[in-house]
Amino acid sequence: MTKEVLHKRTTASAGEAAASPAGKFDQLFVNLGPQHPSTHGVLRVGLTLEGEVITKAEPDIGYLHRGTMKLAEARSWHQCVVLTDRWDYVSAMPNNLALCLAAEKLLAVQAPDRAQSLRVIMCELNRIASHLLFLGTYGIDLGAFTPFLHAFREREMILDLYEMLCGARLTYNYIRIGGVMSDISPEWAAKAREFLTFFKPRLQEYDDLLSFNPIFLARTEEVGVIPQALAVAWGLSGPNLRGSGAAYDVRKSDPYCGYEKFDFEVPLGKTGSCWDRYYCRCLEMRQSVRIVEQALDGLPSGDLLAKGVAKNVKPPPGEAYAHVEASRGDLGIYVVSDGGPAPYRMHVRAPSFVNLAILQEILVGRKIADVVAILGSIDIVLGETDR
Amino acid sequence: MTPDILPPEPKVLYPKPVYSKDAGLLLSSRVWPTERWTARWSQPEYRKAAVQLAAILGGILVCGALIGELAKWGDLLYKMLLAAAAYTHQQLLARGIPSGLLGDPARVLAALNLTAEILWVSLKILIVVGIINLNGLWAVWWERKLSAHMQSRLGPMEAGRFHGWAQTALDSIKLLLKEDATPADADRAVHLLAPAVVIVPAILAFAPVLFGKELAAAKLDVGALYILSVSGVSVIGIIMAGWASSNKFSLLGGLRAAAQVVSYEIPRIFAVVPVLMFAGSLDLAAIDAAQQGYWLGFLPRWFVFWLPAGPIAFLLFLIASLAETNRVPFDIPEAESELVAGFMTEYSGMKWALFFLAEYAYVLLACFMMAVFFLGGGAAPLPLLSFIPSWIWMLAKAMAMMFVFMWLRWTLPRFRVDQLMDFNWKFMLPWSFVVVALAGATLAWL
Numbered sequence: 001m002t003k004e005v006l007h008k009r010t011t012a013s014a015g016e017a018a019a020s021p022a023g024k025f026d027q028l029f030v031n032l033g034p035q036h037p038s039t040h041g042v043l044r045v046g047l048t049l050e051g052e053v054i055t056k057a058e059p060d061i062g063y064l065h066r067g068t069m070k071l072a073e074a075r076s077w078h079q080c081v082v083l084t085d086r087w088d089y090v091s092a093m094p095n096n097l098a099l100c101l102a103a104e105k106l107l108a109v110q111a112p113d114r115a116q117s118l119r120v121i122m123c124e125l126n127r128i129a130s131h132l133l134f135l136g137t138y139g140i141d142l143g144a145f146t147p148f149l150h151a152f153r154e155r156e157m158i159l160d161l162y163e164m165l166c167g168a169r170l171t172y173n174y175i176r177i178g179g180v181m182s183d184i185s186p187e188w189a190a191k192a193r194e195f196l197t198f199f200k201p202r203l204q205e206y207d208d209l210l211s212f213n214p215i216f217l218a219r220t221e222e223v224g225v226i227p228q229a230l231a232v233a234w235g236l237s238g239p240n241l242r243g244s245g246a247a248y249d250v251r252k253s254d255p256y257c258g259y260e261k262f263d264f265e266v267p268l269g270k271t272g273s274c275w276d277r278y279y280c281r282c283l284e285m286r287q288s289v290r291i292v293e294q295a296l297d298g299l300p301s302g303d304l305l306a307k308g309v310a311k312n313v314k315p316p317p318g319e320a321y322a323h324v325e326a327s328r329g330d331l332g333i334y335v336v337s338d339g340g341p342a343p344y345r346m347h348v349r350a351p352s353f354v355n356l357a358i359l360q361e362i363l364v365g366r367k368i369a370d371v372v373a374i375l376g377s378i379d380i381v382l383g384e385t386d387r
Numbered sequence: 388m389t390p391d392i393l394p395p396e397p398k399v400l401y402p403k404p405v406y407s408k409d410a411g412l413l414l415s416s417r418v419w420p421t422e423r424w425t426a427r428w429s430q431p432e433y434r435k436a437a438v439q440l441a442a443i444l445g446g447i448l449v450c451g452a453l454i455g456e457l458a459k460w461g462d463l464l465y466k467m468l469l470a471a472a473a474y475t476h477q478q479l480l481a482r483g484i485p486s487g488l489l490g491d492p493a494r495v496l497a498a499l500n501l502t503a504e505i506l507w508v509s510l511k512i513l514i515v516v517g518i519i520n521l522n523g524l525w526a527v528w529w530e531r532k533l534s535a536h537m538q539s540r541l542g543p544m545e546a547g548r549f550h551g552w553a554q555t556a557l558d559s560i561k562l563l564l565k566e567d568a569t570p571a572d573a574d575r576a577v578h579l580l581a582p583a584v585v586i587v588p589a590i591l592a593f594a595p596v597l598f599g600k601e602l603a604a605a606k607l608d609v610g611a612l613y614i615l616s617v618s619g620v621s622v623i624g625i626i627m628a629g630w631a632s633s634n635k636f637s638l639l640g641g642l643r644a645a646a647q648v649v650s651y652e653i654p655r656i657f658a659v660v661p662v663l664m665f666a667g668s669l670d671l672a673a674i675d676a677a678q679q680g681y682w683l684g685f686l687p688r689w690f691v692f693w694l695p696a697g698p699i700a701f702l703l704f705l706i707a708s709l710a711e712t713n714r715v716p717f718d719i720p721e722a723e724s725e726l727v728a729g730f731m732t733e734y735s736g737m738k739w740a741l742f743f744l745a746e747y748a749y750v751l752l753a754c755f756m757m758a759v760f761f762l763g764g765g766a767a768p769l770p771l772l773s774f775i776p777s778w779i780w781m782l783a784k785a786m787a788m789m790f791v792f793m794w795l796r797w798t799l800p801r802f803r804v805d806q807l808m809d810f811n812w813k814f815m816l817p818w819s820f821v822v823v824a825l826a827g828a829t830l831a832w833l
């Protein structure tokens with residue numbers, strides 16, 4: 001085989017061959033994605049390898065861009081809530097909530113107490129569902145298939161609960177500007193408690209099956225370490241930041257929907273390794289169970305929608321920023337109103353988008369097998385990254 | 388006038404809603420595990436399945452006890468073939484052998500005997516290939532069912548009505564009918580040859596495998612050595628597949644497989660050395676015979692119970708076999724989440740199926756090797772169970788080991804490639820030396 005053919009086989013293109021130093025043959029360009037089983041959607045990572053060690057990693061996003069921030073400028077405010085469901089489609093409730101909070105700030109209304117408690121319940125259940133999906137797919141990334149289906153069994157129950165609640169399993173559009181769409185029935189509350197009772201022992205099962213498995217620990221414990229300073233510098237948020245030991249949680253630092261009334265802790269990791277980020281999420285699920293239980297116990301009665309929210313709201317000119325602790329981190333929404341029926345401008349600070357950027361920093365020097373371990377532990381949703 | 392073609396009746400496209408808005412309830416089609424997991428034995432399906440399982444196992448045992456040892460039936464068949472040759476010779480003599488054909492009656496008899504011999508060998512080859520093919524169908528089905536039950540699913544239930552027994556058979560028909568795609572950039576000849584290079588050693592390695600007492604396709608004095616050496620050839624096919632596919636993921640998978648299989652071959656062979664020392668032979672039949680009998684009348688004399696070397700050697704052999712057959716937690720060459728499907732990525736249809744068949748053939752081979760080397764071969768675990776013939780025991784032990792393979796596969800995550808190598812060179816290899824020394828000490832003490 002001639003050198004030219006070999007060269008063609010080991011480099012991505014003539015351009016990349018020219019870019020590699022002196023056309024070195026020990027450099028291998030591997031195109032990971034966008035159609036790859038473990039990039040969690042349509043992420044492309046261009047990897048330059050020396051042997052199995054990564055020398056350069058370039059995340060390439062935009063394959064799922066739908067332009068929702070622009071679309072919002074031609075939708076009424078209530079219709080914009082529908083768009084938010086499509087960002088982080090594995091946990092759509094906090095997305096709904098973020099936009100509704102921003103709109104409520106502009107309108108200067110506040111949701112009734114019962115609606116706020118329902119929002120908390122739904123967001124926390126959604127956090128559990130999202131973290132369960134993370135747990136399952138992270139197991140698959142590392143070769144353990146069984147935890148995935150166990151996690152999905154529980155996630156399915158939460159989705160059933162949502163289906164009872166609003167008829168949708170993925171894109172809920174449940175949280176509305178000024179309140180929520182519908183009330184929960186007594187049967188729903190009973191089912192939710194049945195789920196929580198069932199779910200709590202399962203958390204221990206996941207630990208037995210996956211979290212403390214020696215092979216799993218070896219794959220994740222000293223891999224993808226993000227020191228706290230680095231995590232802050234790259235603007236990480238959510239479990240990725242807390243895995244590094246930084247205690248930042250919007251629910252504590254800037255409470256919304258009455259989170260200050262609930263008794264819960266913010267679990268922190270120690271070193272910022274993949275395992276810390278993973279286990280941070282496992283512990284967060286326990287805290288979410290606590291919050292849901294408290295909220296169900298002390299559910300206030302009252303209205304579901306605030307008075308004075310019209311079917312076609314026209315907030316007064318101005319701007320507002322609201323952020324919530326979504327399942328993947330600090331989800332912020334900045335809206336500008338010109339007094340018209342549609343937002344003048346909407347901008348989203350998507351946690352997945354910000355979290356993804358650190359990938360190019362922490363992948364370098366790792367083995368190719370670590371790519372999926374690190375990528376999985378960052379837990380991105382491409383719908384939110386590309387919007 | 389109404390038009391001739393009326394628009395068709397609108398079909399109901401959507402399934403029945405599972406949510407009743409009026410009642411605020413989930414309808415009956417959605418069952419939560421909280422309901423399913425209570426009172427398992429009160430469900431008629433569960434009881435029925437348990438009875439069926441007991442009936443199948445009992446049926447196998449009764450049939451086995453009625454048939455008895457298979458080796459004697461094989462000998463009978465061989466003698467019948469020889470008798471048929473002799474009978475044909477007599478008939479030819481009686482009718483006068485056509486002149487010009489061989490001439491000498493002794494040479495005619497020799498030719499007829501040779502024909503009988505060829506028939507006998509072909510029959511044995513057919514049986515072995517049949518076992519490998521059946522094993523592919525059975526093991527895939529079993530693995531799917533087993534993984535499903537570990538993951539609170541049911542697995543295949545439709546094909547063939549009874550627990551989806553026909554699923555893998557139909558799948559293999561589908562694979563036969565699929566397009567055989569070769570990448571445009573591939574090295575076509577090597578790409579075509581690679582599955583053959585993988586599957587042929589797998590079939591060859593089964594020649595001396597003992598399926599019961601003195602029940603093997605070929606009686607080889609160096610059976611153990613033969614199996615270990617022939618099964619090592621397959622890795623060449625894996626590298627060929629990785630290289631010829633012209634795909635970087637395949638290439639990485641092929642190279643990983645080469646490194647892994649060659650490394651783990653060493654502790655695997657060393658783990659067998661204590662067995663050879665105990666038995667004093669490389670012949671599988673002799674190894675099997677050495678484990679017959681009981682200490683104190685009830686403790687089986689299996690090599691796995693020969694303390695302290697036996698159990699350690701068994702574990703080493705089990706781990707190394709997992710790595711040799713590329714199964715979890717050592718399935719790095721075909722790590723789905725990293726390398727898509729490793730060296731198999733660019734294969735489709737029957738070529739892909741051959742890789743799969745070879746993998747399961749090697750799993751079966753490893754299981755039978757463990758049964759023969761460590762688990763007493765055809766010996767019954769208790770003296771009073773000796774009425775069950777040896778081939779049933781051999782099969783039961785092999786299937787138990789296969790269960791362990793599958794159990795591990797659906798429980799454990801996967802090693803990283805460097806951790807895998809560390810584990811081999813820093814743990815497996817030293818312990819395999821230790822085990823040989825321990826076996827020597829045991830023998831000196833005995």
